[in-house]
Amino acid sequence: QKEVEQDPGPLSVPEGAIVSLNCTYSNSAFQYFMWYRQYSRKGPELLMYTYSSGNKEDGRFTAQVDKSSKYISLFIRDSQPSDSATYLCAMSRGKNFGNEKLTFGTGTRLTIIP
Amino acid sequence: NAGVTQTPKFQVLKTGQSMTLQCAQDMNHNSMYWYRQDPGMGLRLIYYSASEGTTDKGEVPNGYNVSRLNKREFSLRLESAAPSQTSVYFCASRWGGDQPQHFGDGTRLSIL
Numbered sequence: 001q002k003e004v005e006q007d008p009g010p011l012s013v014p015e016g017a018i019v020s021l022n023c024t025y026s027n028s029a030f031q032y033f034m035w036y037r038q039y040s041r042k043g044p045e046l047l048m049y050t051y052s053s054g055n056k057e058d059g060r061f062t063a064q065v066d067k068s069s070k071y072i073s074l075f076i077r078d079s080q081p082s083d084s085a086t087y088l089c090a091m092s093r094g095k096n097f098g099n100e101k102l103t104f105g106t107g108t109r110l111t112i113i114p
Numbered sequence: 115n116a117g118v119t120q121t122p123k124f125q126v127l128k129t130g131q132s133m134t135l136q137c138a139q140d141m142n143h144n145s146m147y148w149y150r151q152d153p154g155m156g157l158r159l160i161y162y163s164a165s166e167g168t169t170d171k172g173e174v175p176n177g178y179n180v181s182r183l184n185k186r187e188f189s190l191r192l193e194s195a196a197p198s199q200t201s202v203y204f205c206a207s208r209w210g211g212d213q214p215q216h217f218g219d220g221t222r223l224s225i226l
Contacts, residue, residue, distance in 0.1 A: 008154070034214055043118070043204055043217035044157070051212070088157070101172065102215060106156040 003027050006089055006105030014113050019076040023089035023105045026070065030091040030103075033065050035074045038086045038107065047087075048074065079112045086110070116140050118218035120205050126224045127195045135190040135221050137205030144210045146188035148172075148180060150201040151220070157204065163188055195225045 006023045013019055021035075032051055036044035048063040050056045056063045062075040072091075076083055089105040121136045139146065147162040149172075159172030163182040177199060179191045188207075192199055202222050206215040 004156075006156075032212065032214075036217075041219075043206075043219045046214050046216065049214050090157075101159055101162065102157075104157040106154060 001026060003103050004089065004091060004105045007108055008106055010109040010111060012111045012113055013079060015079060015081060017079050017112075019074075019079050019083070019110060019112075021074040021076075021087050021089075021108050021110070023072050023091075024070055025072075025091060025103075027091075027093075027103075028067075028070065029093045032092045033063070033072050034090040034092075034102070035061075035063055036088040036090060038088060040085075044088055081112045081114050084111045118205055118207055118216055120203075120218040120221050122221060123219070124222045126226065127192075128226055129195060129197060131195050131225075133192045133195060133223070135192075135203055135205075135223070136187070137189065137218060138187045139205075139207040139216075140186065141207060141209070141216065142185070143207035143216075144185070145208050145215075146182065147206040147208075147215060148178075148188070148190045149204045149206065150174065150199075151204060152201050160190065160203075197225050199223065200225045 004025045035048040037047045038044045050063050053065050053067045060077045064073040086107040086109045088107045090102045118139045144165050148160040149157045158174050161180040163169045166185045181189045202220045204220045206217045208215045
């Protein structure tokens, strides 16, 4: 069983829809949670970064962490064609662990249809 | 704002050839990382350097070596390339503490 599970999709939604992307994990030591966006033939770009449980909002993007369920989500409101990309969740045990190493999900490919 | 720069962007090798992938960052970051990305496998850590002068193995280090040349540069070497090493290789860096990693645009490597 992988430490981090992510539905690979692909996921296609019409422009303007709300998108929900999710990851589950098994390691309760994870404290830092990230979402990266990766456009085709580009490197991952950090989108959202949260610590422990709760919500964090940045414009049209909301990251949600539920540590009790070991479940994280990324919501995209008013989705745009420019949001079409692969979204990777990532997590780590955090700075107190020493050398921070990220564990990634496999990514969800999202297409926003105009 | 160059960020993390990887060279080359593309490379084709024959089995048994050697190759060094270069990575440089201009953000004064302390830690640097090498990942490979394969379909259905996600990003997997090959080696990392927590600070200048140190390197450690990640999840999939076999067949690779690294050198932290200075604070800016971290290279990945394939001594005898194998078809199983066909992948997209990403370098990343971060300052430290609770700061996140920043990635380059990758090197696409094919081994025939």
